[in-house]
Amino acid sequence: MxxxxxxSSKRSFxxxxxxxxxxxxxxxxxxDARIYLSYAEMLRPQSPASAxxxxxxAEVEDTxxxxxxxxxxxxxxxxxxxxxxxxxxxxxxxxxxxLRRNLxxxxxxxxxxxxxxxxxxxxxxxxxxxxxAKTRQLLGDLALAEQGHEDITRMLSEKHVPAEVKGEEDxxxxxxxxxxxxxxxxxxxxxxSVSTLAPIFAAAFxxxxxxxxxxxxxxxxxxxxxxxxxxxxxxxxxxxxxxGSPIKRGLSCGVMTALGGLGHTLPYLIPNFLTATTxxxxxxxxxxxxxxxxxxxxxxxxFLRAAFQVVVGGGLVLGAGILIGNG
Numbered sequence: 001m002x003x004x005x006x007x008s009s010k011r012s013f014x015x016x017x018x019x020x021x022x023x024x025x026x027x028x029x030x031x032d033a034r035i036y037l038s039y040a041e042m043l044r045p046q047s048p049a050s051a052x053x054x055x056x057x058a059e060v061e062d063t064x065x066x067x068x069x070x071x072x073x074x075x076x077x078x079x080x081x082x083x084x085x086x087x088x089x090x091x092x093x094x095x096x097x098x099l100r101r102n103l104x105x106x107x108x109x110x111x112x113x114x115x116x117x118x119x120x121x122x123x124x125x126x127x128x129x130x131x132x133a134k135t136r137q138l139l140g141d142l143a144l145a146e147q148g149h150e151d152i153t154r155m156l157s158e159k160h161v162p163a164e165v166k167g168e169e170d171x172x173x174x175x176x177x178x179x180x181x182x183x184x185x186x187x188x189x190x191x192x193s194v195s196t197l198a199p200i201f202a203a204a205f206x207x208x209x210x211x212x213x214x215x216x217x218x219x220x221x222x223x224x225x226x227x228x229x230x231x232x233x234x235x236x237x238x239x240x241x242x243x244g245s246p247i248k249r250g251l252s253c254g255v256m257t258a259l260g261g262l263g264h265t266l267p268y269l270i271p272n273f274l275t276a277t278t279x280x281x282x283x284x285x286x287x288x289x290x291x292x293x294x295x296x297x298x299x300x301x302x303f304l305r306a307a308f309q310v311v312v313g314g315g316l317v318l319g320a321g322i323l324i325g326n327g
Contacts, residue, residue, distance in 0.1 A: 010087060010088055011088055012088075014129070019072075019081055022075075022135065023082070024083050024084070024085065025122075025126065025139070026068045026069055026072065026080060027085070028085055029068060030061075030062075031085070032119065033065065036055070036061060039112070040053075050109075054112070068138070071138055075132065116146050117146075119146040123139050123143035123146060124143050127143060176244060178298050178299075180248050181248065181249075182298045183299075184250070184252045185252040185255075186256070188225070188254060188255070188258075189257070189287070189290075190310070191260065192257035192260025194313060195317070196264070197264070197284060197317045197318045198317050198318070198320050198321035199321065200213060200217040200220065200268075200321065201277075201280075202324040204276075205326050206324075208273055210268045210276045211268070217262070218265055221259075221261025224258070225254045225261070227257075228257040229255070229257065231253075232246070232254070234246070263284070263287050264281075264283045264284040265280075267279035267280040268280065284318060291306075291310045292309075293306075
């Protein structure tokens with residue numbers, strides 16, 4: 001009974017017959033060709049040259065599949081055994097389409113290389129378990145072909161994606177990342193960090209009560225995060241502006257807005273007012289410099305100009321909050 005409970009629903013690779021190994025190879029090549037076509041479809045709108053590379057790689061996989069089917073028919077007939085990688089324990093796996101939709105171009109290239117390396121190891125192991133000379137030769141040839149796919153990928157990239165085109169595609173991918181995540185997140189961080197300075201420090205100096213100040217800061221930060229997130233998601237669906245999914249932009253903006261305010265709110269969990277305020281000021285200064293760094297890193301704003309604008313602006317808001325609190 002214990003064996004039934006702990007027995008895996010997958011078979012071990014060693015238990016497969018030669019017929020099942022060939023059938024597994026056929027289904028695997030078919031799946032990999034489909035994955036490459038899925039990559040091509042995903043990349044075509046923004047990276048057409050790279051999409052063409054994956055279309056050509058899918059054709060290569062389809063050629064492998066046809067060779068495997070030919071030898072399978074010769075040895076075992078027309079009906080191909082239904083066995084797939086998910087039926088075999090330890091066999092390399094592929095992610096379903098819905099888990100690959102948001103991959104970056106570099107991530108897709110990396111996954112393609114990993115796929116070819118895993119396929120190579122499969123064919124090497126399969127060759128060891130097959131006795132028919134003709135089948136062994138085919139599997140060995142496919143192992144070498146999969147090992148050489150890195151060179152094929154490189155040649156296809158040189159053909160369809162020369163250096164200048166690759167640079168343009170990478171620039172387009174970076175631009176999309178900035179528009180969808182960095183720009184809304186930066187706007188949220190600036191709003192959350194700067195706009196909450198005045199109410200938080202006004203409440204701190206007016207009440208001298210760290211817990212009350214914490215509640216004011218928490219409500220201001222969370223409220224600003226919700227407001228900014230909904231505003232960012234609602235005002236632009238991204239179809240015309242090309243800024244990407246409104247949900248992604250809204251989440252990025254809302255989360256960063258809340259974090260910007262919570263950074264100098266959390267120190268007021270410290271009961272001692274002077275210690276809490278000192279920590280809050282230090283964190284606020286760090287937040288302002290972080291905003292300047294992000295502007296310089298992603299928005300190409302000169303660092304000194306970004307630092308001057310953010311630090312001076314934040315300092316004025318901080319000073320206003322302290323004056324109001326002491327008024």
